[in-house]
Amino acid sequence: MRMPPHLSVFPGKVAETARGLEVMWRAGLVPFPRLDEGLRSVIATKKVGPFAAAAQTSARRDPKAVGLVDELGPLTFRELDLRSNALARAWQDRGIRPGTVIAALCRDHRGLVTVMIAAGKVGARLLLMNTGFAKPQLTDVAAREKVEALVYDEEFTDLLSGIPGTVGRYLAWVDNPDPAGAIPALDELIAGTDDRPLPPPPERGGFVLLTSGTTGTPKGAPRERTSVLATVQFLDRIPLRAGQSTFLGAPIFHGTGISQFILSFALGCKVVLRRRFDPEATLKGVAEHGCTALVLVPTMLQRIVDLGPEVLAKYDTSSLRIIFVAGSALSPDLGNRATRAFGDVLYNLYGSTEVAVATVATPEDWSKAPGTVGRPPVTCKVQLYDEQGNRITAPHVTGRVFVGSGLSFEGYTDGRHKEVIDGLLSTGDVGHFDEDGLLFIDGRDDEMIVSGGENVFPVEVENLLVEHPDVLEAAVIGVPDDDFGQRLKAIVVTKDGSGLDADAIREYVKGNLARYKVPRDVEFVPELPRNATGKVLRNKLS
Structure with missing residues (x-):
């Protein structure tokens, strides 16, 4: 079946929309000529958000298709849809309403995915927490974002003592560690609740991603409206296709992971x-x-x-x-x-x-x-x-x-x-x-180093350093200097057994870049401090 020629002759938004639809059709997101299916997906996204809409659409497309595989095995799109129905009803019975802020502090597994889908079905506002948080960060973010309920993996229990005012803490994916049974395990809630479909919430809840927080407390970046058409930003230049298979190494709480999870799910992958x-x-x-x-x-x-x-x-x-x-x-x-x-x-x-x-x-x-x-x-x-x-x-x-x-x-x-x-x-x-x-x-723009009136961006020097056969990773920062204002300092991780010293590092940079880009200070460390998504924590370098 051939797609009708796109409308590139039309200017502005019309041409852009037409091109976007063509990209979606080519990927299999709009099953031309079944445009009614594409329309149902758009409507579902507006009502319950991208997570629940993707699960519902893929379950309707092929209920027996495997949608997710984790350490516990496979789940079909249909099973995920039913599990999330049950969890959404259990939450409603426990006071979760449209607009309730639910935080998820979970690693990547079926529990987190079920929570994401169920949050959309009740119209809750989902906050995806970074699993690398220390207790002060978790406490600060939970207070600022007005978290009312928390879903978490058992391994993070010790981090939660500073979080006040939760409606309930629902344990995700693992067995219930609470001998009194006050905190039910997620699977217990699901198994004990009706899994019939729910009517859509009166308003969509949306979700909140957190910035990396490499220089301070992470900020919340809400995603209140997610256009189905906007997904072509990925599909235009990345050949993801319907019905294939995606290995998601990046964590779901991160923008990289969440974007590709949504898109893969919507494509029935x-x-x-x-x-x-x-x-x-x-x-x-x-x-x-x-x-x-x-x-x-x-x-x-x-x-x-x-x-x-x-x-x-x-x-x-x-x-x-x-x-x-x-x-x-x-x-x-x-x-x-x-x-x-x-x-x-x-x-x-x-x-x-x-x-x-x-x-x-x-x-x-x-x-x-x-x-x-x-x-x-x-x-x-x-x-x-x-x-x-x-x-x-x-x-x-x-x-x-x-x-x-x-x-x-x-x-x-x-x-x-x-x-x-x-x-x-x-x-x-x-x-x-x-x-x-x-x-x-x-x-x-805030990492530029001005040394003796010359502007140096660390990434150029860092990229050169990691090309050295004995260097595993490197970071370059500016440190105060009485004569030059700032001078360059390289923090370097070398391979085991490497004989590199500071002079060798300086000579290597001097042979490839301008003299003012040569680090005067060189420090060797076992590893660079990074957050859960691999970004260097420059505020911990000195």
Whole structure:
């Protein structure tokens, strides 16, 4: 069945919408000519949100299809739909209402997925908590976001003493550790409740993602409205297709994981989850389930590639058509190593919690310009501005990155917002385009180091350092200097048995970059401090 020609002759939004529909049809998200199914999905998303709508749509499309696989085995889309019906009814019996803020502090497993779907069915506002939180962060975020109910894995019980005023704490996925039975296990609630469908809530609850919090307490970025059409931002440049299989290595609470979970679910793909990331177990899972897509953050990809050719050869990963990487900077060295190991399947996405998608680099883009984050997909727009707000159009000129996206947020939950110019939202990054229109990110605008009047962005030096055969990872920061204002300091992790010393590091940088980019201070450490999604915690470096 051929799709009718898209309406590119029409200007502006009409052409963009037509192109978006064509992309959705090509991926299988709109089953042309059954446009009624596509319309039902749009209506369901408006009523119950993206999680529940995706589960309902896929259950209706093929109720026997496996929707999720975790350590406990497979669940069909139909089983997930029924489980979430029962949990939603149990919550209603316990006082959960539309607008109730439910926080989930869970690793990736069927319990979390059931919670996500059930929250949409009752119209609750779902807050996805970072499993790497310490007790003070968890307490602060729960108070600020006005959390009324909490779903958590047993392993996090000791973190909860500072959280006040919960309606109830419902244990996810594991057995009930409470001898008095005051806190019911999630499966107990599900097993003891009717699983008939619920009427849609009077208003959609939405969900809240948290920023990475690398420099302070994470901020809440709500997603009140999620347009089905906006999903083409991913599908336009990443060839996810209906009915395939996705291994989700990135955690669901992170923007990378949640976006690809929603999209894979909506496409009727089997999603393979594991509570904790393990590089070799990931390869085994890809081979076992014939996964066509693997979703990772860069540190996960590095751990996989670092296994070495002998371990990589043990597993048949030839089914992979997509290795989707996002969440932090992907160095040219790591991207090239991954390409050599797996072939031309690397897709490097650039975005943020606030703007969602900005650009995507396809394998062809990466081959042409390693390190690029690519081009904006349909419905996205990226422009660069200088400090005075003037637009930069010349190639190779660094400017502040601003993005227009149908998935952009509308302000943090505490009332603050990002800077806006010409209707575009600041990402907080600086970057440049090359002569082919490919975008490169030079660093965070607040990480620029001014040393002796020269501007240095750490990422350039860091990318060079990790290309050294004896360096595993590196970070570069600015430290106070009486003569130069700031001087560069490199924090380096080397391979076991490496003979590298500070002078060798400095000579290596001096031989490849300008003299003012050579770090005067070099410190060797066993590992860099990172959060749960692999971003370096620069506030812990000194």
